[in-house]
Amino acid sequence: MFEFECQTRQGQARAGRLTTPHGVVETPVFMPVGTHSTLKSMTMGHVAEAGAQIILGNAYHLFLRPGTDLIEAAGGLHGWCGWQKPILTDSGGFQIFSLGEFRQITENGVQFKDPITGAKHTITPERSMAIQRALGADIIMAFDECPPYPTTHQYAEQSMHLTHRWLERCVAAHTNTAKQALFSIVQGSVYEDLRQQSIAFCLEMDTPGYAIGGVSVGEPKHLINQIVDQVAPQLPEGKPRYLMGMGEPIDVLEGIHRGVDMFDCVHPTRVARHGSFFTFDGRRNIKNGEFRDRFEPLMEDCDCYTCQHHHTAYLRHLMRIKEATGGTLLSIHNVRFMIRLAAMARTAILENRWTSFYDEMSQRLQATPLDREGEVVGTP
Amino acid sequence: MFEFECQTRQGQARAGRLTTPHGVVETPVFMPVGTHSTLKSMTMGHVAEAGAQIILGNAYHLFLRPGTDLIEAAGGLHGWCGWQKPILTDSGGFQIFSLGEFRQITENGVQFKDPITGAKHTITPERSMAIQRALGADIIMAFDECPPYPTTHQYAEQSMHLTHRWLERCVAAHTNTAKQALFSIVQGSVYEDLRQQSIAFCLEMDTPGYAIGGVSVGEPKHLINQIVDQVAPQLPEGKPRYLMGMGEPIDVLEGIHRGVDMFDCVHPTRVARHGSFFTFDGRRNIKNGEFRDRFEPLMEDCDCYTCQHHHTAYLRHLMRIKEATGGTLLSIHNVRFMIRLAAMARTAILENRWTSFYDEMSQRLQATPLDREGEVVGTP
Numbered sequence: 131m132f133e134f135e136c137q138t139r140q141g142q143a144r145a146g147r148l149t150t151p152h153g154v155v156e157t158p159v160f161m162p163v164g165t166h167s168t169l170k171s172m173t174m175g176h177v178a179e180a181g182a183q184i185i186l187g188n189a190y191h192l193f194l195r196p197g198t199d200l201i202e203a204a205g206g207l208h209g210w211c212g213w214q215k216p217i218l219t220d221s222g223g224f225q226i227f228s229l230g231e232f233r234q235i236t237e238n239g240v241q242f243k244d245p246i247t248g249a250k251h252t253i254t255p256e257r258s259m260a261i262q263r264a265l266g267a268d269i270i271m272a273f274d275e276c277p278p279y280p281t282t283h284q285y286a287e288q289s290m291h292l293t294h295r296w297l298e299r300c301v302a303a304h305t306n307t308a309k310q311a312l313f314s315i316v317q318g319s320v321y322e323d324l325r326q327q328s329i330a331f332c333l334e335m336d337t338p339g340y341a342i343g344g345v346s347v348g349e350p351k352h353l354i355n356q357i358v359d360q361v362a363p364q365l366p367e368g369k370p371r372y373l374m375g376m377g378e379p380i381d382v383l384e385g386i387h388r389g390v391d392m393f394d395c396v397h398p399t400r401v402a403r404h405g406s407f408f409t410f411d412g413r414r415n416i417k418n419g420e421f422r423d424r425f426e427p428l429m430e431d432c433d434c435y436t437c438q439h440h441h442t443a444y445l446r447h448l449m450r451i452k453e454a455t456g457g458t459l460l461s462i463h464n465v466r467f468m469i470r471l472a473a474m475a476r477t478a479i480l481e482n483r484w485t486s487f488y489d490e491m492s493q494r495l496q497a498t499p500l501d502r503e504g505e506v507v508g509t510p
Numbered sequence: 511m512f513e514f515e516c517q518t519r520q521g522q523a524r525a526g527r528l529t530t531p532h533g534v535v536e537t538p539v540f541m542p543v544g545t546h547s548t549l550k551s552m553t554m555g556h557v558a559e560a561g562a563q564i565i566l567g568n569a570y571h572l573f574l575r576p577g578t579d580l581i582e583a584a585g586g587l588h589g590w591c592g593w594q595k596p597i598l599t600d601s602g603g604f605q606i607f608s609l610g611e612f613r614q615i616t617e618n619g620v621q622f623k624d625p626i627t628g629a630k631h632t633i634t635p636e637r638s639m640a641i642q643r644a645l646g647a648d649i650i651m652a653f654d655e656c657p658p659y660p661t662t663h664q665y666a667e668q669s670m671h672l673t674h675r676w677l678e679r680c681v682a683a684h685t686n687t688a689k690q691a692l693f694s695i696v697q698g699s700v701y702e703d704l705r706q707q708s709i710a711f712c713l714e715m716d717t718p719g720y721a722i723g724g725v726s727v728g729e730p731k732h733l734i735n736q737i738v739d740q741v742a743p744q745l746p747e748g749k750p751r752y753l754m755g756m757g758e759p760i761d762v763l764e765g766i767h768r769g770v771d772m773f774d775c776v777h778p779t780r781v782a783r784h785g786s787f788f789t790f791d792g793r794r795n796i797k798n799g800e801f802r803d804r805f806e807p808l809m810e811d812c813d814c815y816t817c818q819h820h821h822t823a824y825l826r827h828l829m830r831i832k833e834a835t836g837g838t839l840l841s842i843h844n845v846r847f848m849i850r851l852a853a854m855a856r857t858a859i860l861e862n863r864w865t866s867f868y869d870e871m872s873q874r875l876q877a878t879p880l881d882r883e884g885e886v887v888g889t890p
Contacts, residue, residue: 173819173839195827435555439592443584447546
């Protein structure tokens with residue numbers, strides 16, 4: 131049982147409803163990422179309280195640890211991690227290809243070494259479908275190759291065709307269609323002609339949803355916007371559109387403006403653990419001296435647990451002395467911020483005031499406080 | 511406004527009610543420790559949900575970071591950390607004396623170097639009272655010297671007399687008696703004669719509560735029980751008794767049995783971060799293979815957030831891949847366990863079945879599963 135309804139459109143921006151076996155998701159939606167079946171530094175209670183409608187897991191990481199068998203024995207990811215609302219699993223193609231020398235791509239699939247144990251594994255499109263079937267997420271992703279940026283036209287083209295052949299195999303192998311919706315992924319790097327070919331191929335496969343992949347791999351943001359400008363309007367009105375891995379506040383706003391419905395990113399929790407918090411007027415670093423005695427919440431009018439219970443000076447103290455609770459509290463704020471931003475966008479679209487909302491919010495979000503340059507943002 | 515009522519006594523075990531400016535505490539009570547104004551890995555929401563009635567802070571640590579001025583500006587510790595129920599601050603004598611070569615004791619007080627910044631500070635009994643007044647906890651502790659174990663009789667005696675002279679100065683300096691109750695601390699190491707002298711001195715000072723200090727500093731448990739056996743019955747019926755730093759489940763049970771009302775320890779959260787969880791049948795390490803596919807909560811009939819939402823196999827996975835959320839979830843369980851153990855003891859006392867409760871529980875808690883020896887329990 132999987133349905134998508136586009137309720138309203140203003141320009142390209144859409145408000146919709148996605149029905150899945152584990153419940154309804156109102157779009158546009160930000161999906162917090164729980165790569166290893168937990169959000170980093172947050173409990174599922176925090177995630178639910180932040181208003182998350184759907185979360186992500188990563189099939190590749192979960193296949194390695196704790197292993198597909200164990201999650202299947204627990205009744206799938208829902209039974210495993212205690213999250214009863216919708217879940218989407220990424221196939222993990224991006225993570226496997228990031229292994230560099232540890233992996234080898236063939237027509238059949240990818241061979242790689244577990245970076246921790248050294249064990250050798252092969253994931254093929256068929257195996258990815260079997261893994262994701264065992265994990266039991268409501269939405270599963272095709273197993274694709276995700277080339278980095280920059281990539282030559284030649285490599286991007288070869289890679290795209292491989293992704294297309296793998297997509298056909300994924301579609302053929304995916305038989306659990308009543309319970310799981312398989313999304314195809316439009317590739318083609320930054321090349322307009324390739325993106326056109328990839329759109330055509332994915333549309334032909336007629337999957338229940340479409341992702342725009344191969345973004346957020348190092349390319350400048352104006353190129354991402356160009357890609358989305360090209361791809362999104364060509365996707366069918368009645369199916370959801372997912373821009374993979376894009377999750378800075380401004381990215382979500384720009385994506386919605388161009389017709390995207392679904393977003394995910396580790397960004398909100400990752401920067402939180404390094405002391406950054408979101409406001410509608412840009413991102414700030416809590417370690418800045420100005421926050422030393424700021425006995426106000428991180429953001430005015432924020433309804434998150436953190437802002438309802440703590441002031442900035444206290445949170446700054448926790449981050450400075452490296453108390454893990456500080457990262458938890460900032461993560462809660464940032465995740466709630468992203469979820470609320472998407473929900474506010476939805477309301478604006480439904481209330482026919484998208485353009486003014488977008489104009490104002492895109493200006494505010496891009497405010498770059500002086501402290502921004504001093505931020506230390508590490509790897510996940 | 512500070513009152514203590516001993517409601518019932520069975521043998522030495524007492525059930526009581528402690529009234530403070532920030533609310534009533536039912537005893538026996540386990541007090542979770544938030545040294546730096548947060549529990550490690552837990553939010554205050556978790557602490558409240560675990561049923562904590564009162565939490566601890568450490569005046570010495572908070573004096574260094576973030577500094578007394580800032581906490582005072584926030585309206586004291588309650589306004590600072592967002593915990594609106596009772597708070598107790600330890601003076602931090604134990605932590606200062608643990609600095610070793612970085613500190614120097616004189617009649618006046620202690621000079622020490624901040625181990626992080628190298629800055630020199632002096633804390634005297636008067637300064638400790640001023641700091642704790644600024645922090646604004648409901649219960650504050652005398653500034654004492656806490657000798658390690660083993661200590662010679664000679665050193666223990668000198669140290670005790672110094673602690674007594676400092677206690678007189680604390681009592682004289684503590685003028686905020688309407689809002690803060692100052693507890694004296696019985697010292698004397700493992701020497702019965704010294705403990706007798708210290709009891710007499712503290713009783714003469716007639717403080718609103720009494721702590722048994724100088725325990726949990728490395729001595730064997732039977733000596734602690736002997737000390738408590740000696741000291742507790744000599745303390746007045748109508749005042750609360752606090753056994754400092756003792757917080758393994760069996761310690762709390764033995765302390766209650768000997769007439770102690772209040773307990774604190776970092777133990778439950780510290781061992782949690784290393785994978786240990788409490789059950790009524792002893793402590794277990796979640797990394798043991800037997801828990802790999804245990805799709806049951808950590809403990810039967812546990813009402814903590816963790817046991818209500820997650821099974822053991824999932825928590826084991828989080829600990830194995832070093833996800834901080836694992837430590838959070840185990841901490842929640844262990845803290846709730848301690849609070850519940852004290853609450854169950856209270857009910858047993860009130861219902862006139864303490865002896866059977868104690869007999870059964872002390873046997874069960876001391877069960878030592880085979881896995882216990884393999885545990886890795888690190889420093890905080």
